[in-house]
Amino acid sequence: MRCRVLARALARVLTPLLILAAFATGCGNTARSVPISPLPTGQDQTDFGLGPGVKPLSFGPGDKSAPAWSPDDERVAFVVDGYVVDKPLDAQDLRRWTTKDFGAERAEWRSEDSLTIFAREPSSEEAPGTVYRTLPKDTPFAVKQIAADVLTISAGPGDEGLVVALETNQYESGLARIGADGRMDQVYTPLVGGRVTGLSISPDGRRIAIAARGAATFALHVLDLTSGSLRTIARLNPGMEIHGGPEWTDQGIYYIAGEEDTGDRSVVPHHLYRVPPSSTTPEPAPGVGEDFVASSLRASPDGKQLAIVGRRNPTSSTNLYILDLATDNLKAVTANEDMEIKIGSDDLAWSNSGDRVAIVARGVISGPRVLSAPADTLLTDFYNLYEVPVTASRKSAS
Amino acid sequence: MKGVILWLSGAALAFLLTSGAFLLLANASGGPSEKSLRPDSPSAESGPALDLQLGRDYLSSLKQRPDQKLSIGVHNAGSQKLSDINVSVKVYSENTALSDVRYYRSSIKDLAAGETVTADFTLDLSFAGQNTDQGAEPARAIIEVRAATPSGVSSVRTAILPA
Numbered sequence: 001m002r003c004r005v006l007a008r009a010l011a012r013v014l015t016p017l018l019i020l021a022a023f024a025t026g027c028g029n030t031a032r033s034v035p036i037s038p039l040p041t042g043q044d045q046t047d048f049g050l051g052p053g054v055k056p057l058s059f060g061p062g063d064k065s066a067p068a069w070s071p072d073d074e075r076v077a078f079v080v081d082g083y084v085v086d087k088p089l090d091a092q093d094l095r096r097w098t099t100k101d102f103g104a105e106r107a108e109w110r111s112e113d114s115l116t117i118f119a120r121e122p123s124s125e126e127a128p129g130t131v132y133r134t135l136p137k138d139t140p141f142a143v144k145q146i147a148a149d150v151l152t153i154s155a156g157p158g159d160e161g162l163v164v165a166l167e168t169n170q171y172e173s174g175l176a177r178i179g180a181d182g183r184m185d186q187v188y189t190p191l192v193g194g195r196v197t198g199l200s201i202s203p204d205g206r207r208i209a210i211a212a213r214g215a216a217t218f219a220l221h222v223l224d225l226t227s228g229s230l231r232t233i234a235r236l237n238p239g240m241e242i243h244g245g246p247e248w249t250d251q252g253i254y255y256i257a258g259e260e261d262t263g264d265r266s267v268v269p270h271h272l273y274r275v276p277p278s279s280t281t282p283e284p285a286p287g288v289g290e291d292f293v294a295s296s297l298r299a300s301p302d303g304k305q306l307a308i309v310g311r312r313n314p315t316s317s318t319n320l321y322i323l324d325l326a327t328d329n330l331k332a333v334t335a336n337e338d339m340e341i342k343i344g345s346d347d348l349a350w351s352n353s354g355d356r357v358a359i360v361a362r363g364v365i366s367g368p369r370v371l372s373a374p375a376d377t378l379l380t381d382f383y384n385l386y387e388v389p390v391t392a393s394r395k396s397a398s
Numbered sequence: 399m400k401g402v403i404l405w406l407s408g409a410a411l412a413f414l415l416t417s418g419a420f421l422l423l424a425n426a427s428g429g430p431s432e433k434s435l436r437p438d439s440p441s442a443e444s445g446p447a448l449d450l451q452l453g454r455d456y457l458s459s460l461k462q463r464p465d466q467k468l469s470i471g472v473h474n475a476g477s478q479k480l481s482d483i484n485v486s487v488k489v490y491s492e493n494t495a496l497s498d499v500r501y502y503r504s505s506i507k508d509l510a511a512g513e514t515v516t517a518d519f520t521l522d523l524s525f526a527g528q529n530t531d532q533g534a535e536p537a538r539a540i541i542e543v544r545a546a547t548p549s550g551v552s553s554v555r556t557a558i559l560p561a
Contacts, residue, residue: 061491061492061493061494061538061540062492062493062494063492063493063537080494080495081493081494081495081496082495083495100494100495100497101495365538365558365560366560367454367457367458367560368454368457368458368460368557368558368559368560369557369558370452370454370457370555370556370557371555371556371557371558372553372554372555372556373554373556374542374554374556375540375542375556375558378556378558381538381558382492382538
């Protein structure tokens with residue numbers, strides 16, 4: 001009896017004490033506030049030398065060029081020192097597709113896991129090249145030749161396959177289509193006078209604009225892919241050249257032209273021109289201003305905007321500009337002061353979603369630089385890829 | 399009265415034992431430590447104790463040719479003597495298609511706190527500016543210098559020489 005009373009009394013005292021003790025000790029493993037060290041210096045940067053919002057897509061040494069977005073915009077392929085790699089946007093997990101001595105100039109995605117590659121023998125800029133397609137990755141660096149004697153390539157009608165310009169003889173070029181399966185399935189009958197230097201398919205996929213260097217002059221032609229009719233829409237004066245390829249948009253065919261580069265490495269300013277729809281007369285492109293120096297251009301996937309690498313005037317910095325073709329509004333989307341942006345015609349690429357452009361740039365150095373990091377982590381000291389958002393700039397421009 | 403004191407003592411003892419048991423359980427529950435959440439430092443350097451000095455003026459005199467003399471100052475900026483410091487120099491081209499990489503090594507037996515010792519190298523930089531594509535501009539040369547001790551003190555410097 002006495003023991004029962006003792007036990008009851010103990011229970012009465014101990015129960016609230018146990019509850020109190022549980023609260024006091026925190027009921028086991030509660031989440032503790034653990035500080036995470038801030039990002040190391042350099043990792044939290046928002047300006048990598050090209051203005052806010054621009055993000056690097058690659059790091060380390062290597063002369064990178066010709067970016068190409070995968071169909072789902074999750075990966076980017078590019079050429080490094082003549083070989084082809086691709087990588088996820090946010091990781092440095094490079095996947096190499098070719099041998100290192102491949103001589104690649106550009107790569108186009110055929111699917112999420114295969115590429116078409118245009119390569120040319122190194123040191124032979126004037127010689128025709130070869131088009132290859134990659135093989136499944138269980139055969140490392142294996143490619144299959146699709147077409148030889150290729151002068152240049154372009155996306156095919158409806159973004160399926162490719163159109164290639166072929167060297168037929170010294171004075172003429174031919175055109176052919178390579179289907180999505182990687183086989184040449186159509187040869188267009190009319191030959192183009194001269195050597196084709198650039199191609200651009202029309203938004204409706206039925207015609208193609210062709211830039212060609214003739215014996216004495218450059219000309220811009222249009223080939224109707226259905227009827228096979230070929231007509232010349234512009235012929236440049238002797239001593240003038242078309243730089244890169246034309247870009248066919250909703251507002252006409254745009255191209256960059258200027259005095260022919262004589263190879264003395266002097267800066268020859270080139271300007272942007274347009275042949276409006278249903279016209280055969282080129283005109284200075286509206287919206288950019290008469291002092292604008294254009295270096296390379298690429299139409300957006302919807303054909304409503306042009307990405308242009310150029311300068312407001314011959315003395316200003318090179319930047320990436322977006323020209324809204326409906327409003328003729330030109331907006332700089334980079335703020336470059338000391339970077340060297342590549343101006344090759346393949347060195348800028350729209351994402352398939354149309355909200356980003358990839359460009360290639362590096363910092364200018366005049367003397368030796370010493371940095372406290374391994375070379376493969378460095379960014380601006382080598383040509384690297386950058387992703388430039390363009391949606392925000394369109395909103396602010398409007 | 400004696401019984402009340404006994405009960406109170408028993409209750410206090412039970413409280414202490416229970417609290418102790420809960421505290422033991424809480425600490426033994428295996429939550430991640432603060433240390434494990436810290437991100438790794440991106441730098442290969444372990445601290446400020448070892449410093450590598452590559453004079454820009456000196457680097458400016460280097461040519462992309464054989465037999466180029468490079469002197470690297472290895473400085474102990476810490477408060478303790480460092481021993482068996484390995485200094486390695488890796489010379490290669492910015493052109494990643496070229497597989498030609500040259501390695502050079504030197505060692506420093508002892509380096510007192512605050513002391514600077516010069517490690518001299520004769521480098522072949524003749525290949526570093528080559529490019530496989532004749533149309534492309536000459537490549538930049540890269541000189542990557544690392545110093546490390548067996549105890550884990552290390553430092554890295556990368557010099558980039560314009561073509």
